[in-house]
Amino acid sequence: MPLPFLASLYFDGLPPWFPDPFVALKYTTALGSLALTKWYTSGRSNPSERKLHGRVVIMTGGTSGIGAKVAFELASRGAQLCLLTRQPGNDPFLVDYIEDLRSRTNNQMIYAEQVDLSSLYSIRQFATKWIDNAPPRRLDMIVLCAATLTTPGHGRAETADGIETEWMVNYLANFHLLGILSPAIKAQPFDRDVRIIIPTCSSYIASPKLEPEEVMDKTKYWTPRTAYARSKLALMVFAKTYQKHLDAYKRPDQLPMNARVVIVDPGFARTVGMRRWLTRGSLWGLFLYVVFYALAWLLLKSPNMAAQSILFAAMDAGLGRGTGGKLIKECMEIDCARKDVEDEEVAKKLWEASDKLIEKTEKASAIRRAREKKEREEREKVEEIESLVETIKKGKTKEGQKKKKTERSAE
Ligand SMILES: NC(=O)c1ccc[n+]([C@@H]2O[C@H](COP(=O)([O-])OP(=O)(O)OC[C@H]3O[C@@H](n4cnc5c(N)ncnc54)[C@H](OP(=O)(O)O)[C@@H]3O)[C@@H](O)[C@H]2O)c1
Numbered sequence: 001m002p003l004p005f006l007a008s009l010y011f012d013g014l015p016p017w018f019p020d021p022f023v024a025l026k027y028t029t030a031l032g033s034l035a036l037t038k039w040y041t042s043g044r045s046n047p048s049e050r051k052l053h054g055r056v057v058i059m060t061g062g063t064s065g066i067g068a069k070v071a072f073e074l075a076s077r078g079a080q081l082c083l084l085t086r087q088p089g090n091d092p093f094l095v096d097y098i099e100d101l102r103s104r105t106n107n108q109m110i111y112a113e114q115v116d117l118s119s120l121y122s123i124r125q126f127a128t129k130w131i132d133n134a135p136p137r138r139l140d141m142i143v144l145c146a147a148t149l150t151t152p153g154h155g156r157a158e159t160a161d162g163i164e165t166e167w168m169v170n171y172l173a174n175f176h177l178l179g180i181l182s183p184a185i186k187a188q189p190f191d192r193d194v195r196i197i198i199p200t201c202s203s204y205i206a207s208p209k210l211e212p213e214e215v216m217d218k219t220k221y222w223t224p225r226t227a228y229a230r231s232k233l234a235l236m237v238f239a240k241t242y243q244k245h246l247d248a249y250k251r252p253d254q255l256p257m258n259a260r261v262v263i264v265d266p267g268f269a270r271t272v273g274m275r276r277w278l279t280r281g282s283l284w285g286l287f288l289y290v291v292f293y294a295l296a297w298l299l300l301k302s303p304n305m306a307a308q309s310i311l312f313a314a315m316d317a318g319l320g321r322g323t324g325g326k327l328i329k330e331c332m333e334i335d336c337a338r339k340d341v342e343d344e345e346v347a348k349k350l351w352e353a354s355d356k357l358i359e360k361t362e363k364a365s366a367i368r369r370a371r372e373k374k375e376r377e378e379r380e381k382v383e384e385i386e387s388l389v390e391t392i393k394k395g396k397t398k399e400g401q402k403k404k405k406t407e408r409s410a411e
Contacts, residue, residue, distance in 0.1 A: 034298065041299055043267050044330045046308040050315035053078035056138045058130075058181075060084045060117060060173075061145030063097060065271030066199070069307035070143060071110075074314065075101060079141070080109035084126065088114045117146050117173035118159040120362055121369070127180035136187035141314060143197045144174050149273060150224040151281035161361045164222070170231035174198065175238055175354050185259050186249050193320040194259035197313045198239045200232045200327075202265055205337045207233040210346055234350060236327075236336070239263045241347040243325035260324030262313040267329070269306035270296055 008015070057074055061067035062083040075081050087094045089112050102110050116122040130137060148169040150157055157165045163172065178185075178196065188194050207229035208221060243261040251257070268274065278296070279285030289296065312331040313319060319326065326333050340346050 038298055041301060042305045043301055044308060044332075045305070046311040046315065046331055048312055048316040048331075050317070051077060052140075052314075054080070055140035056080045056082070057141040057143060058082045058084065058139065059143040059145065060115070060177075061147065062143075063094070065145075065273060065303050066266050066269055066306045066310065067143070067145030069303045070145060070310050070314075072101065072105060073307065073311050074141075074143075075105035075107045075110055078107060081107075081111070083110070083112045084115035084117070084146075085112045086114070086116050087112075117169045117177075118148075118161075118165060120161060120172075120176055120358060121365055123173055123176045124180060124362070127177055130181060131184045136184055138192075139181075139184050139188060139194065140192060141195045141197065142178070142181070142185075143310065143314070144177075145199055145310070146173070147199070147201075147273060149228045149277055151276050151279075152224050153280050153282075154224065156222050156227070161365055163357070163361065164227060166224075166227045166231045167234070170228070171234040171238065172354060172357070174235060176358055178242055179358075182245075185246065186251070186257075188258065190251070190253060190255040190258050192258060195314060195319070196239075196242070196259065196261045197264060197310060198235060198261060199264050199266055199310060200236050200239075201228070202267075202329075202337075203229040204233040204236055204341075205229075210234060210237065210340065210350060233338070233341070236263055236341045237343075237347050237350055238354075240325045240342060241351060243323075246324070257324075260319065262319055262324070263327045264309045264313045265327065265329040265334075266306040266309050267301050268299075269301040269303050271303050271306070274300065 014021075052074060055078075057079045059067065059071060059074075059081060060083075062071035062081065063085055071081055071083065083098070085091075085094055089095075094112055098110055098112060102108050113126055114122070115126045146169065148165060150166060159165055159168050161168075185194060185196070203225070206225075208226055210230065210233055239261050240263075246257050246259050246261070249257060275286075275289060279289045309328050309331050313328050316331075319328075327336055328334070336342065
């Protein structure tokens with residue numbers, strides 16, 4: 001059979017049903033280019049593996065996008081997950097999410113703690129509860145995946161404490177959380193491989209220079225893009241300084257620090273955050289996103305592929321040795337694209353300004369909470385008296401009616 005076919009090819013040329021070689025080449029090249037582009041934009045898969053049974057992981061942003069994939073993979077390997085979520089633990093969606101995660105990963109050690117990262121008070125409440133535990137609680141990993149962004153075309157938004165939202169959630173919340181959890185990290189036994197994983201974004205490269213005083217007050221150069229980039233640059237500067245802060249700690253056992261910060265750039269992915277950014281938070285934008293979804297599929301990673309570098313940071317044995325503060329992208333170490341990430345002067349100013357801002361804001365919010373509590377108590381007291389008066393009035397009316405009835409029946 002092949003021989004007659006080859007002979008007919010040789011003597012008579014290509015059969016009529018065979019596509020024009022030029023057209024075939026054109027389609028093959030187009031499909032090949034698409035496949036190559038998709039392969040390139042998908043990025044590398046995590047080559048490392050690690051058993052995580054019994055390891056305790058605190059995680060923010062574990063309910064959506066890249067963080068949800070990371071949470072799934074860590075839980076599948078047996079990690080005990082403490083998810084810090086904006087919603088209260090009894091929120092029906094959160095309950096469903098955790099039940100689903102438990103059953104898919106066959107791991108019951110997953111629970112949620114309500115921590116709103118836009119509130120310094122909420123962060124302090126959780127973190128002080130954690131460090132107040134005696135003896136110190138086991139803590140193997142902190143993964144800080146939560147982030148927020150203001151969609152293009154929208155104005156500057158502030159938290160209830162009056163801090164610009166992106167600065168607060170993407171940077172200051174992590175600064176505050178790790179600041180309070182420091183004693184818990186330092187108290188871990190020497191043989192424990194402790195990792196603090198901080199996702200960043202390559203947008204930090206285009207960020208304006210960090211001028212902390214200006215960033216925290218009303219900056220003149222605010223746009224959604226610069227605010228996000230600036231918060232990520234600040235986060236990276238802080239991550240490097242936090243490693244130095246940990247390294248400078250003299251352990252009671254005189255052994256070197258065993259906690260390492262790993263900064264990770266997961267790459268651009270099709271997550272809720274990215275969709276909000278691309279669609280500008282509008283219905284028209286969403287419509288265009290659906291129409292051009294093929295383009296998003298081709299050029300952006302899936303959340304699962306974006307999670308790979310974070311999983312590498314969590315599992316690679318090499319990252320548990322040597323110096324911390326490395327930047328990981330596509331499951332390998334890369335250099336920072338900006339010198340000021342390592343600039344000690346910038347880092348010092350940022351740390352001091354952040355401390356000052358937290359102190360000032362916490363004082364103001366404590367006064368506000370005390371005033372609100374007093375007002376609430378007074379309101380409750382007035383309501384209690386009013387309801388008492390109401391009951392007495394009702395009692396008197398009933399008594400009057402009863403008296404009239406008895407008088408009438410006596411007549
Ligand atoms: N996606 C990308 O293309 C990309 C690119 C580079 C870097 N990154 C980085 O990768 C990380 C994950 O990104 P993503 O796109 O997967 O994020 P995402 O889908 O937008 O999810 C953000 C997560 O942060 C949580 N969050 C937001 N505000 C919060 C608050 N006030 N309190 C508590 N939690 C809050 C959200 O909780 P809710 O579920 O309650 O909203 C959600 O779980 C981020 O650090 C991001 O900067 C992403």
